[in-house]
Structures are given as structure tokens and as C-alpha cells.
Amino acid sequence: MAMGKTDEANALAVIERCCDAFNRHDIEGILSDFADASVWLLALGPNPDGRKLNGKAEIRALLTQRFRDIPDMNWAVIRHFASGNLVCSEWTVTGTPKSGPRINWLGVDIWELKGGKITKKDTYWKQVVKAA
Numbered sequence: 001m002a003m004g005k006t007d008e009a010n011a012l013a014v015i016e017r018c019c020d021a022f023n024r025h026d027i028e029g030i031l032s033d034f035a036d037a038s039v040w041l042l043a044l045g046p047n048p049d050g051r052k053l054n055g056k057a058e059i060r061a062l063l064t065q066r067f068r069d070i071p072d073m074n075w076a077v078i079r080h081f082a083s084g085n086l087v088c089s090e091w092t093v094t095g096t097p098k099s100g101p102r103i104n105w106l107g108v109d110i111w112e113l114k115g116g117k118i119t120k121k122d123t124y125w126k127q128v129v130k131a132a
Contacts, residue, residue: 007084007085008082008083009082011085011086011087011111011113012080012081012082014033014087014113014116014117015033015087015111015113016077016080018030018033018118019075019077019080019089021033022075023074023075025067025073027060027063027064027067030059030063031056031059031060033117034056034117034118034121035114035115035117035118036055036056037054037055037119038056038059038119038121039052039054039120040052040053040059040062040121040122041053041120041121041122041123042123043107043124050123069097069098069099070096070098070103071098072094072095072096073093073094073095074093074094074095075092075093076091076094077089077090077091078091078092085112085113086110086111086112087110087113088108088109088110088111089108089109090106090107090108091106091107091109092105092106093125103127104128105125105126106125106126107123107125107126108124109121109123109124110122
């Protein structure tokens with residue numbers, strides 16, 4: 001059965017709420033929008049699809065570390081758009097890691113939802129590197 005405009009509006013509202021929680025570094029607020037058996041595919045990792053986090057405990061651990069290591073991390077949403085149970089977010093993220101230079105990346109998340117909960121978050125980004 002195809003999803004209607006109301007379903008897409010609801011999916012967009014979930015993602016907008018979750019993105020707001022990311023900017024507040026509100027880990028429990030973020031996780032409240034994820035399904036218990038959710039998956040997050042990080043941009044970097046040992047496989048072509050990145051590093052895979054399974055479930056809220058692994059996501060919580062990563063977010064705890066990330067917000068500790070980059071205390072000023074902030075996302076500026078460029079746009080969100082939905083099609084069926086998929087939402088795409090285009091954003092920039094900035095911050096200064098305690099262990100390295102400031103980040104300023106352009107990225108995209110592809111979110112899958114079911115029953116009003118995020119079941120999958122797939123992250124991609126571009127980062128500036130100096131030419132060799």
C-alpha cells in the first residue's frame with residue numbers, strides 16, 4: 001500500500017524532531033525516535049557500507065562518545081524531503097574535535113521509518129582535504 005502525503009508529513013516531523021535533538025545533544029531524545037532494532041550505517045567503517053551500529057545501545061554509545069569528543073558539534077539542515085517511508089536530509093555539520101582540526105562537512109542521511117519510528121539511518125558526507 002502506498003503512503004500518502006499525511007504519512008510523509010508525519011515521517012518528516014519525526015526526522016525534524018530527531019535532528020533538533022541532535023543539535024541539543026539530547027541522546028535520549030534522539031533515541032526516542034529510533035526503533036529498538038534500528039540500524040545506523042556510519043559514513044566511515046571497515047566495509048563499503050561503513051560501520052554498522054545495531055540497536056539503541058550501540059547508537060547511544062557512539063553518540064555519548066561523539067558529543068564528548070566534539071562538544072560544539074552542530075548540524076544546519078539544508079532541506080528534508082520524503083518519499084514513502086524514506087526521508088532524505090541534506091545538512092552541514094561543524095564542530096571542533098578535542099583531538100583534531102575543526103570539521104565542516106556536507107552530508108546526507110537517508111532515513112527509513114516504520115510505524116513512526118526510525119528503523120535505519122544511512123549517513124554519507126563530503127569532507128575537505130588538502131590537495132597533494
